[in-house]
Every structure is written in C-alpha cells, then in structure tokens.
Amino acid sequence: MSGFSAELIDYLEGRITFEEFDRRRDERKVKVRLRGKVEVEESEKRRGKKGRRGRRKKKDEEEEEDEDEEDPTVGDVFALEMELNRENKKMMKERRHRSKLPRALRGLMGEANIRYARGEKEDAILMCMEIIRQAPLAYEPFSTLAMIYEDNEDVEKALQFGLIAAHLNPSDSDEWVRLAEMSLEQDNIRQAVVCYTKAIRYDPTNVRYLWERSNLHMRLGEQKHCMDGYRRILSLLPLEQGEHFMQLSKDMAKSYYESNDLTSALGVIEEALLRHPSLVTDDFINMAAELYIANRQYKKALQVPVDIVVLTEDACVSPGEIKDVQVPDSVPVDLRAKLIVCLIHMHVSAPLEVLLAPLMEQSPEEVGDLYLDVGEAYLEQGDYPSALPLLSALVISEKYNLAVVWLRHAECLKALGHMELAAESYSKVVEMAPLHLEARLSLATLQQQLGRPESALKALEPMYDSETLAQDSSAAQKELKLLLHRSTLLKTQGQTQDYLDAMITMISMLLKVAMQRAKVCVRSVTVSGQSHLRLLKIKDINRRNDGELVSCAGKTNVLSKEDWWQLLVSSLLTLCEVQRYEEAELLVDSAMEFYSFYDNKPKRKEMEFFGLSATILDHNHYKAYNYIRLMLMENVDLPQLWNIFNQLTITSLHQRHHRFCLRLLLKHPDSHALCVLCGHNAMVSGSFKHALGQYVQAFQTQPDNPLHSLCVGLTFFHMASQKYVAKRQALVLQGFSFLWRYLELRGECQESLYNLGRALHQLGLTHLAIHYYQAALKLPVQTLEVYDQVDLRREIAFNLSLIYQTSGNVEMARQIISTHCTV
Structure with a gap:
C-alpha cells in the first residue's frame, strides 16, 4: 500500500511519467504473485504427511458415499445444469473489475459526487482526497477528480487523475481511448501509445484502435512496431473489406521497400495477391513486379501480369526456352518496361526488339524513368552499346537532365572506351x-589517363569544411577516401609538400584524441605564398599565434589498421626526407598515445625506432636519450643500441647516463657492453680503481679483444700519474705489459702506435713518444667508407708539435703543424 502511494505521489508531482508509473505497478504485481506462490509452496511443505493422510481419508469416505448413491434421474441432471449455470455466471462476474471501495467509504463517495453535481467542487475535491488517503486502490475518487478538473479546464490534472482511474479500472477500453485523445491534445504521443495499448488489451479485435496506435508508432519513427500493427490489422480485416486490405498492403510494401526490407515487402504483396486476386489493379501489379525485380526474382516478375502471354518450348518457364512474349495493347507502358528489364536480366534477346520499339516511340520527357530502368538493366548485364542510345536520349532532355543520368552515361562511355566524352x-x-x-574519383582517374594532372587534382579538391567534418561522420569518411586518392596522385606527380598536407590531414583524422593527449595540433601556415599544414606543439601555439589552427574529424573505419599503419610510416619517411624532423617527432608522439592502434608489440617497437631516428636527426638529444634508454632496458644485448647510446652520450654531454648504466648493471651483471661502459664512466669521473675492476672483468670475458687491453693499460697509467700513489713503478710496468699486449693484438697501425705514443707522452717519456708518433705518421690510413674519421695524422702532428714547442724547437713545431694540420 505504501509503495503504491509513493509511486502515485511521484506521478502526480511529475517526477515520473505515466508509462514509468504503469511499468512499476506491473513489476509490483509480478513480485506479489511470486511471493504468494512461494508462501503456498512453503505451506504445502509444512502440512506434510498429515495433510496427505487427511486427503486420503476424505477420498475413501467419498467413494463409500458414491457406492450408496443411486443412478441419477432427470431431475438430478436439471439440478446439475442449474448449478453449472450459476457457477458460470459467478465466474463471469468475477472477471469484471470489482470496486475496491470499502463499504464504510461508499457514503462519503456518494456525498462527494453530490457536492460535485451541486457545483461545490472544493468540498468534493477534499472528500475525494480523503477517500484516496484511506483507499488508494479505489478508482471512483480518481474518476470524480478527473471530471472536476476537466470542468475547471485544467486538462493536465484531469489527464493525470483520469489515467490513474483507468489504471485502477483497466477494462474500460473507451475510457483508455478518450485518455489517448487527451494525451495527443497535450502532444504526448508516447503516453497516447500506452493508452491505446491498454485499450487493445481489453478489445484486441478493434481495428480502429490498432490503426491509431500504428500511426502513432509511425510518427515516433518506430517502423517495426508500426508494421506489426498493420500486420495485425490485415489478419483482422474481413473479406468484405478487400479494398481496404489491398490499400494497406500497398502502403506496407512501400514502407518495407523504403527501409530495404524486400523480403517483408514481397511477403505482404504475395499475401494480397492470393487473398484478393479480383481486386488487383495495374498499379498493384506494377509494384509487385518492381519488388520482384528488385529482389532479382525475374521469373516470378514475368508471372505477375496476367495479360502477358509467355511462349516457350514446353510448359516450364525457363530463360533458354522463351521464344516470344505477347503483350496486349492494353498493358501500360510501365509494365512493358518492367517486362523488358526482366528479359534483359534473363538473357532473352529475341522479343526485345519488338518490345523496345513502342517504348522508344514515347518521349523521354514523359517516360524518362522507364528509359533509365531499361538502360541500367543493360549496364548491369554489360550490354553498353544497347544502353548508350537510351542514356544519350535522357541527358539531352529537360526533365531528366539529372546527375544520376549523367553518371550512368559516363559509366557507359567509359566502358566503351570513349574517354574524352x-x-x-x-x-x-x-x-x-x-x-x-x-x-570525383572516376573523373580524376580519367583526367590522369588523358595526361591532365592539374585537372585530376582539381577534381579531388576537398568537398567539406572542417566544421562539417567534425560534426558528420559520413562526410569524414567520404573526405578520407578523397584524400587517399589525392595523396597518391600528388606523390606520383612529385608534389611533396601538398602530399604531406593530405597525409597530415588523414592522420589527424585518426589521431585526433591522441594528438590532444600529446598536446600536438595541426596549423596552417603560409610558405612561399602557398598555404601548407604543419604539426606543432600546443604550448608553441600559445607563444606564437601566427598560424591558423585546423580542426579535423575523428577517426573513421574506411581503412583497416594495416592501411593506417602504412599511411603513418609513409608520412614519417616523407617528413624526414624533407628534413621536417621536429614534425616527425610530434607525429610519433601522437601515434604513441593512440593505444588501440598497436595490436602487436613489433609495431610499437618500430614506432619507437622512428621516434629515435627523428630525434637524433633533429639533434634533440634529451628526447633521443629517453627513447634509447627504454630500448636498452628491454634488450640489453643488442650492440647496435649500445653504439647509438654511446653516440648520444658523447654528443649530448649529459652525465645522467652514469647512474642508469650502474642500475642496469645490477640487473644484468653479465652484460659485456654494460661492463665496459661503466668502466668508461668511472674513468671519466676519476674512479680509477672502479674502472680497473670493470675493465678487468671485460678482459676476462674477452681476453683477445685489443680494446680491453688498451683500457686496462691506460687505467694503470692514470693511477700511476696521480700525486699520491704507492708502488708507482709497478703500476707503470703493468700498464706497459697491457699496452704491449694491445699492440700485438691490434698490430702496428696508426691507431696502435698513436695510443702508445700518447701513453708515453702522458708519463713524460717524450723521447720514446716522439719515436712512436713519427712511426705512426709514416703509416698509411686504413681504407674505410668514412675516411676522415680514422685518419689520425692531425692528432699525431698536434701532439708532436706540443713536444717540440715544450723543448724550445718552435720551428719544428710550426713545420709539423703547417704540413699536417693546415686545411
């Protein structure tokens, strides 16, 4: 009771609609029924065996009484019939909705009605509200309140109370219909549908109710419910209303056809043909034939017009067996055209000349649609010579000089090889x-084939502005297809900047949200008098507002993920070719934010390599270090990555890689590259003992590598060169032993002799250093691709000049500099 009162208050105060109120009420009824069923089952279980014994005893007593009774007489049969009649009347009475107004309140309800009749409406309202408070399930006070408010011209409240009264006394179909009409006056179509549904529940064969509800469903755009209602009406219409049946069938078939549901449309038409064949008119036959043709059932389409006689070799209608078709003069021209279309699709050419002649005599201004139907049939079958005269007649007419006709005309000419036309x-x-x-695409292709690249590009100019693309997804898909063809054309013509504009526009359509996360935008700038697109960081836009921001639509499903990937790679490669490295970086940043784009790990790896390459080429060493650091953490044993890492640390001069290498070495203590790099870092920072430990570990791992011997020997020399050191001679001897091993492994070349001379120079043994420097100068340079990077003559000459200058031999120092160090 309380629950119903809360629902009632919510509805009266406008917090819920009547539809929601009715739904909640139905749910409560279901719950009450389920609860009652559970209680009955539990009661049955508690009664147990005792109840079963009682029923068995009662049954035995009844059997004994039956044995004592005599055969029934005529009077007994009459009495039994009377009892059955009383029971039937009782059941029918119970099926009617009884009033739930208690006896104690009936007098008050009568008094309220009397007050209303006298015009004392305020008192009547108060009495009705009191009755509702005590008996909220009685419909009488709600009905009286509805009449009172309707007299007061308060239609909204009258409708509210009327709906509640009808809900409590739902078997009155006329009342539901009246409430539906009132709801329509309030422009509440959804509520009117609910009311008609209630009326139909208690009067299911009323065609008018079904018709009105179906029309309301159509106004709401609910075509399925509308068609279901129409089908129900068709099943209820008697045979006497055949014309109504046929008209409704036509309307239903038209609606199904417009929604591309050919199967349902044909089902309705076939049912009408079978039920009322005598009422079939020419327009109905025309619709049936059109539906069969649309569904490619050409044999059935031939059988629809009853006046047309198909002559075959035997009784079976088969495409190869049709010899002639006899068409009376009374058959309309549109049916003749459909017959021609069927024969074309069935590859029956014999009767076509006779049938086409009357059609061609008609003016295309009057039957141009039939011309187009026949021409399109020829086009579908690839008979372009036969289609061309029909289409040519249409394009010069005034009424049918339409874009669709010109399109079919162009397709026909293209198939026949008339490219210019x-x-x-x-x-x-x-x-x-x-x-x-x-x-547009076909025109661009033809212009390119005809050697007109500028005309081809003009045909592929953008169709929509940025605002339309942002709001209309179908427009974005069309624009994407156009840009795809335009970019291909621009690339073949070598117009790189315009090609990049098209590619950036397409990529930004996919990565719109990702670009926002990466704080990247597309900007239109003027370059050499022409407008081009550029990728820019948003913070730079705030600082330099010298360009126009371009807003693009979101991603579309025109291309697959693999196609998008190829577009992205092509864009990155082209940006790097024209040295727009910073934009390539930003494009990689945006792509990395598009998480769903990476369906496998290798693609993400490849994108990281693109980002690393772009940052290195852009000399953005800080960002490049972030890329290489992540790569090394995943693959610590790849020498190429360590080579790039070394180049970055040397170029950037940052010291933050020291701790990174130490932390990574703790995770991978057996990594040879990390061992050497940590030794280098320790050597640079002056931690010679730590460097010596790392170099010795590398030497033990690869003793035949000359680099390790060189590093160990140089570390000993650095330790011996310190101010406070014990056993300096021992350190020097150990250093020389490793350097001699390095010379043996490396062989005598510019590099090895220069390194020996440099070590002796560091220790102050200049006379020995001069010997090795001069020997290194006499050796030829190693033949490599990068010649300048392995030629050490300038470094050797410079060191020699320092020795001569220190000893006072300035002339010799100047001569060496002028010989080897002058450009």
Missing part, C-alpha cells in the same frame, strides 16, 4: 552533384 560526362556529374565521391 566520359570525362565530359563525369565533369557534368561533379558540377551538378559536387558531393558525389565516386564521380
């Missing part, structure tokens, strides 16, 4: 329908 027809299509994508 086809291009003119496609140009006409683009002129009349500038948003027709297929016509």
Whole structure:
C-alpha cells in the first residue's frame, strides 16, 4: 500500500511519467504473485504427511458415499445444469473489475459526487482526497477528480487523475481511448501509445484502435512496431473489406521497400495477391513486379501480369526456352518496361526488339524513368552499346537532365572506351552533384589517363569544411577516401609538400584524441605564398599565434589498421626526407598515445625506432636519450643500441647516463657492453680503481679483444700519474705489459702506435713518444667508407708539435703543424 502511494505521489508531482508509473505497478504485481506462490509452496511443505493422510481419508469416505448413491434421474441432471449455470455466471462476474471501495467509504463517495453535481467542487475535491488517503486502490475518487478538473479546464490534472482511474479500472477500453485523445491534445504521443495499448488489451479485435496506435508508432519513427500493427490489422480485416486490405498492403510494401526490407515487402504483396486476386489493379501489379525485380526474382516478375502471354518450348518457364512474349495493347507502358528489364536480366534477346520499339516511340520527357530502368538493366548485364542510345536520349532532355543520368552515361562511355566524352560526362556529374565521391574519383582517374594532372587534382579538391567534418561522420569518411586518392596522385606527380598536407590531414583524422593527449595540433601556415599544414606543439601555439589552427574529424573505419599503419610510416619517411624532423617527432608522439592502434608489440617497437631516428636527426638529444634508454632496458644485448647510446652520450654531454648504466648493471651483471661502459664512466669521473675492476672483468670475458687491453693499460697509467700513489713503478710496468699486449693484438697501425705514443707522452717519456708518433705518421690510413674519421695524422702532428714547442724547437713545431694540420 505504501509503495503504491509513493509511486502515485511521484506521478502526480511529475517526477515520473505515466508509462514509468504503469511499468512499476506491473513489476509490483509480478513480485506479489511470486511471493504468494512461494508462501503456498512453503505451506504445502509444512502440512506434510498429515495433510496427505487427511486427503486420503476424505477420498475413501467419498467413494463409500458414491457406492450408496443411486443412478441419477432427470431431475438430478436439471439440478446439475442449474448449478453449472450459476457457477458460470459467478465466474463471469468475477472477471469484471470489482470496486475496491470499502463499504464504510461508499457514503462519503456518494456525498462527494453530490457536492460535485451541486457545483461545490472544493468540498468534493477534499472528500475525494480523503477517500484516496484511506483507499488508494479505489478508482471512483480518481474518476470524480478527473471530471472536476476537466470542468475547471485544467486538462493536465484531469489527464493525470483520469489515467490513474483507468489504471485502477483497466477494462474500460473507451475510457483508455478518450485518455489517448487527451494525451495527443497535450502532444504526448508516447503516453497516447500506452493508452491505446491498454485499450487493445481489453478489445484486441478493434481495428480502429490498432490503426491509431500504428500511426502513432509511425510518427515516433518506430517502423517495426508500426508494421506489426498493420500486420495485425490485415489478419483482422474481413473479406468484405478487400479494398481496404489491398490499400494497406500497398502502403506496407512501400514502407518495407523504403527501409530495404524486400523480403517483408514481397511477403505482404504475395499475401494480397492470393487473398484478393479480383481486386488487383495495374498499379498493384506494377509494384509487385518492381519488388520482384528488385529482389532479382525475374521469373516470378514475368508471372505477375496476367495479360502477358509467355511462349516457350514446353510448359516450364525457363530463360533458354522463351521464344516470344505477347503483350496486349492494353498493358501500360510501365509494365512493358518492367517486362523488358526482366528479359534483359534473363538473357532473352529475341522479343526485345519488338518490345523496345513502342517504348522508344514515347518521349523521354514523359517516360524518362522507364528509359533509365531499361538502360541500367543493360549496364548491369554489360550490354553498353544497347544502353548508350537510351542514356544519350535522357541527358539531352529537360526533365531528366539529372546527375544520376549523367553518371550512368559516363559509366557507359567509359566502358566503351570513349574517354574524352566520359570525362565530359563525369565533369557534368561533379558540377551538378559536387558531393558525389565516386564521380570525383572516376573523373580524376580519367583526367590522369588523358595526361591532365592539374585537372585530376582539381577534381579531388576537398568537398567539406572542417566544421562539417567534425560534426558528420559520413562526410569524414567520404573526405578520407578523397584524400587517399589525392595523396597518391600528388606523390606520383612529385608534389611533396601538398602530399604531406593530405597525409597530415588523414592522420589527424585518426589521431585526433591522441594528438590532444600529446598536446600536438595541426596549423596552417603560409610558405612561399602557398598555404601548407604543419604539426606543432600546443604550448608553441600559445607563444606564437601566427598560424591558423585546423580542426579535423575523428577517426573513421574506411581503412583497416594495416592501411593506417602504412599511411603513418609513409608520412614519417616523407617528413624526414624533407628534413621536417621536429614534425616527425610530434607525429610519433601522437601515434604513441593512440593505444588501440598497436595490436602487436613489433609495431610499437618500430614506432619507437622512428621516434629515435627523428630525434637524433633533429639533434634533440634529451628526447633521443629517453627513447634509447627504454630500448636498452628491454634488450640489453643488442650492440647496435649500445653504439647509438654511446653516440648520444658523447654528443649530448649529459652525465645522467652514469647512474642508469650502474642500475642496469645490477640487473644484468653479465652484460659485456654494460661492463665496459661503466668502466668508461668511472674513468671519466676519476674512479680509477672502479674502472680497473670493470675493465678487468671485460678482459676476462674477452681476453683477445685489443680494446680491453688498451683500457686496462691506460687505467694503470692514470693511477700511476696521480700525486699520491704507492708502488708507482709497478703500476707503470703493468700498464706497459697491457699496452704491449694491445699492440700485438691490434698490430702496428696508426691507431696502435698513436695510443702508445700518447701513453708515453702522458708519463713524460717524450723521447720514446716522439719515436712512436713519427712511426705512426709514416703509416698509411686504413681504407674505410668514412675516411676522415680514422685518419689520425692531425692528432699525431698536434701532439708532436706540443713536444717540440715544450723543448724550445718552435720551428719544428710550426713545420709539423703547417704540413699536417693546415686545411
């Protein structure tokens, strides 16, 4: 009771609609029934065996009484019939909705009605509200309140109370219909549908109710419910209303056809043909034939017109067996055209000449649609010579000089090889329908084949502005297809900047949200008098507002993930080719934010390599270090990555890589590259003992590598060169032993002799250093691709000049510098 009162208050105060109120009430009824069923089952279980014994005893007593009774007489049969009649009347009475107004309140309800009749409406309202408070399930006070408010012209409240009264006394179909009409006056179509549904529940064969509800469903755009209602009406219509049946069938078939549901449309038409064959008119036959043709059931389409006689070799209608078709003069021209279309699709050519002649005598201004139907049938079958005269007659007419006709005309000319004329027809299509994508693409292809690249590009100019693309997804898909063809054309013509504009526009359509996360935007700038697109960081836009921001639409599903990937790679490679490295970085940043794009790990790895390459080429060493650091953490044993890492640390001069290498060495203590790098870092920072430990570990791992011997020997020399050191001679001897091993492993070359001379120079043994420096100068340079990087003559000459200058031999120092160090 309390629950119902809360629902009632919510509805009266406008917090819920009547539909929601009715739904909650139905749910409560279901719950009450389920609860009662559970209670009955539990009661049955508690009664147990005792109840079963009682029923068995009662049954035995009844059997004994039956044995004592005599055979029934005529009077007994009459009495039994009377009892059955009383029971039936009782059951029918119980099926009617009884009033739930208690006896104690009936007098008050009568008094309220009397007050209302006298015009004392305020008192009547108070009495009705008191009755509702005590008996909220009685419909009488709600009905009286509805009449009172209707007299007061308060239609909204009258409708509210009327709906509650009808809900409590739902078997009155006329009342539900009246409430539906009132709801329509309030422009509440959804509520009117609910009311008609209630009326139909208690009067299911009322065609008018079904018709009105179906029309309301149509107004709401609920075509399925509307068609279901129409089908129900068709099943209820008697045979006497055949014309109504046929008209409704036509309307239903038309609606199904417009929604591309050919199967349902044909089902309705076939049912009408079988039920009322005598009422079939020419327009009905025309619709049936059109539906069969649309569904490619050409044999059935031939059988629909009863006046047309198909002559075959035997009784079976088969495409190869049709010899002739006899068409009376009374058959309309539109049915003749459909017959021609069927024969074309069935590859029956014998009767076509006879049938086409009367059609061609008709003016295309009057039957141009039939011309187009026959021409399109020829096009579908690839009979272009037969289609061309029909289409040519249409394009010169005034009424049918339409874009769709010019399009079919262009397709026909193109198939016949008339490229010049086809291009003119496609140009006409683009002129009349500038948003027709297929016509633009075909025109661009033809212009390119005809050697007109500028005309081809003009045909592929953008169709929509940025605002339309942002709001209309279908427009974005069309624009994407156009840009895809335009970019291909621009690339073949070598127009790199315009090609990048198209590629950036397409990529930004996919990565719109990702670019926002990466704080990247597309900006239009003027370069050499022409407008081009650039990728820019948003913070730079705030600082330099010298360009126009371009807003693009979101991603579309025109291309697959693999196609998008290829577009992205091509864009990155082209940006690097034209040295727009910073934009390549930003494009990689945006792509890395598009998480769903990476369906496998290798693609993400490849994108990271693109980002690393772009940052290195852009000399953005800080960002490049972040890329290489992540790569090394995943693959610590790849020498190429360590080579790049070394180049970055040397170029950037940052010291933060020291701790990174130490932390990584703790995780990978057996990594040879990390061992050597940590030794280098320790050597640079002056921790010679730590460097010596790392170099010795590397030497033990690869004793035949000359680099390790060189590093160990140089570390000993650095330790011996310190101010406070014990056993300096021992350190020097150990250093020399490793350097001699390095010379043996490396062989005598510019590099090895220069390193020996440099070590002796460091220890102050200049006379020995001069010997090795001069020996190194006499050796030829190693032949490598990068010649300048391995030629050490300038370094050797410079060191020699320092020795001579220190000893006072300035002339010799100047001579060596002028010989080897002058450009």
